[in-house]
Amino acid sequence: MSNISRRKLLEMIGAAGGSAASYQVATALGLVAAPGALVKANVTRLRESRRRVVILGAGVAGLTAAYELDRAGYECIVLEASHRPGGRVLTLRGGDIVDEVGHRQVCNFDRDPDLYFNAGAARIPADHVALLQYCRELQVPLEVFVNDNRNALVHDDRMFDGKPVRAREFITDARGFMSELLAKSVLTEQLSQPFDALDAERLLGFVRAYGDLDSNNFYRGSRRAGYRNGGFITQGQLKEPFDFSELLNSDFWRFQMHWAEGNDQAATMMQPVGGMDAIIDGFMRRIGRLVTLHAIVRRVHLRDQGVDVTYAVNGVEQRIHADFCINSIPTHLTAGLDHNFPRDYVDALRVVERGKLFKIGLQARERFWEAERIYGGISWTNQDITQIWYPPTRFHSRKGILLGAYTFGDAGGEKFANMTPEARIDLAIAQGERLHPGYGKFIENGVSVPWHRMNHMLGCSARWRPEDRHVHYTRLQQPAGAHYMVGDQISHHPGWQEGAIRSAHFALADIDRRVQAQIAQLSARR
């Protein structure tokens, strides 16, 4: 059987310049080399020798470090400024406090274990193997989380006069249109001569299958987009395709349409049963005894040997000396401590910017979206709220917690943050009405989290400018004396628990190396 050469194809159609064809794979297929190989911290167990490590912050990075060091025989002290461990792993339930600067909220959800809101970390991809390994070890039950629901809605004010369509309609029609264009232009017009019959036929077959074109290479609707009516007792009638120019009027295709295919977002996604903080609970069951809450770190001073840390609990200052300090406090807050870090380290701390992500959780008295055939998943809108998430569990139960806004952009985040908690809910409801008429009458209460106003954090995931990665990121990955910065902020996965864990593992490996070298040196002297 003859093959279609990509290069040949591209040459045919007169493409200038290079091509992906030059990247053709001649080597192994990557399954083995994939980034999902089991990742574990391997801290050598201490025997006679003692080492003390002070860990700043009881988020995922800090808890990982404490858990691993504790079981390797290190003495660990975890200082957490907040009233709770977990950092940006924050699951809110009825009665919980949202410690926002200036707007202390109490979550008014019904006291029901199914009514919770993951206000921070909310999903786990299958490739985040270190986190998944901890879920296994800490016996955190997992279930499927739904990113991509083809019955969820796409709303854009500029498309169809602001009427929402189903994701399956948008995606299928856009694909059909693309495929029709390609089939007609590339294949029938240009490729018919230079290609032999088999090649052209196969490529045409591919394109036809891809867009669900008819035998004449026209896109006339597809079952993938859903039926207009019928399909059960009577024959299904295909929905008529949308006008592609109307679809292009929206912004959905810019990244939202492809969101659920990203390396960190593609199915199968997961979540812990009952709330993301089941992971924190799992760590705390093992090492909660090591964690001091309400401990505000004030001073971190590097010494010739080790680090001095001064902190206050209820205003009472305490000072401890440790062999190492593992610090997950946000870089911009660390830079503001009383410290004696070297200049290049401080420069690096200061260069990292922070996201202003905003989330709002809404308690609905009725899971009305399930009557609209939406079971889990995410609707998109070009309004400030950006997304609505529907709970992927407890289908057909009475009430449910919606994510009523998940605002990525700084402008939207600031807009919400600058409102009162009540006004935020009102705005989220008003915008939700555009997707679900009657939305507001189902909402009983809500709770909002503007991450850049959350106490002890004042910012969301780190934003590294690409140009800062080389010098500053590399600097912060290295210790300053016995002081190690960790957290998702010191990773290529800011905003993800996996980034936090890997950064902790990275620091632990270096500490282990140094400690073992010290021990070997001492033992050689004896």
Next chain:
Amino acid sequence: MSNISRRKLLEMIGAAGGSAASYQVATALGLVAAPGALVKANVTRLRESRRRVVILGAGVAGLTAAYELDRAGYECIVLEASHRPGGRVLTLRGGDIVDEVGHRQVCNFDRDPDLYFNAGAARIPADHVALLQYCRELQVPLEVFVNDNRNALVHDDRMFDGKPVRAREFITDARGFMSELLAKSVLTEQLSQPFDALDAERLLGFVRAYGDLDSNNFYRGSRRAGYRNGGFITQGQLKEPFDFSELLNSDFWRFQMHWAEGNDQAATMMQPVGGMDAIIDGFMRRIGRLVTLHAIVRRVHLRDQGVDVTYAVNGVEQRIHADFCINSIPTHLTAGLDHNFPRDYVDALRVVERGKLFKIGLQARERFWEAERIYGGISWTNQDITQIWYPPTRFHSRKGILLGAYTFGDAGGEKFANMTPEARIDLAIAQGERLHPGYGKFIENGVSVPWHRMNHMLGCSARWRPEDRHVHYTRLQQPAGAHYMVGDQISHHPGWQEGAIRSAHFALADIDRRVQAQIAQLSARR
């Protein structure tokens, strides 16, 4: 802002003939008219009058009919030939019997509620609203089922020398390639002149986003396909794109690649917690008292008024008269009964062909696939087994039940069916090894279901030739006297519970109409 007209575009590129553009939507956007509006049976409640209905078969159609008629005050008798209710809703657990003609198997799974195998119906789409309504009413808890897992494998002997790749790799690279072709050929070459800058830019933007092309419109790999390495502590390195011609060598793109986007397969898919037969259990809790098992129907005779049915339980014949008969026995078996159906009805019964689908469930001593980052979902192969399904629940538990084969084609179905149960398992393991080296050493036991050899069914879902739909299907939708054919076989959704339910609703509506007309006539006479 100016728009891109599809027709204009197609004209530009010299497409001959009509186009989907002529189908442009000028009317409402279909959300309201969507086929998911709540569907309910509305059988008028009987008062003084009595009616008896005999229902043949205790599958989903029969149970639906009995449930609805019973609560409307009808007297119902459900006759089921098998030792169990449910029909092709068959969930196998340790100790269960597989009533295959010639090979009676006992399922050897461990006795553990999590170790079950849905050998028949196995998933519920969100658009199957009648079934979902029964799940709600019967309090059947649902959870997410995963069709589309981008970490699952694609295997084809003709591609990459039979080495499997991840679905995310295949799909992303194929899409990137398509988009690159389109961007270069359609946009830069042909559309640059006739379109104004904004139009061309926007369409180009769409295509670029669609395929994740670089700024020069080349596809050079994408995060959607996953990283080759890095991404957490170090920068992620993109996997190099495959050679598209190699991808075209496989059959995956013919329909498998698009499988999980079909109207009945796209996310969010669901399943009952603990096994599909939770639905049967739900019905049986309400109306189990009406069901006689081991009741073999032998004779169905239409009378001027009503129907006579003769059946045998343990060889003892019984005869009952009923006002109506609702029959879900497979058409080809119904045709073989002692009956007095009219000729056109018999012709219609005989025309329906049956699938030979085959499924095998394998108990694995360890959920090895989760170490390969596969959590639920389906891998595809061009071997006989066609698919491997991974359980979408109880992640990280010890054991799991794999679907080790799901053979759609008749040839594959017959091949497996003609083997002994032991040999089927051996073949499924041998073929599974091609996707997961070492597969066999994890498999403890298995159970297989060749549907065309299952007692009292002798066939899987009905296969209607399109040309038979007009005359024969329409005939079977209508009663013969007081006898109604039902089941997924009398629907446009054969193989789906929703088809069975809708067919029952369709028959019930007609029975209700006739009964109410009789009552009105009687009351008019008085």
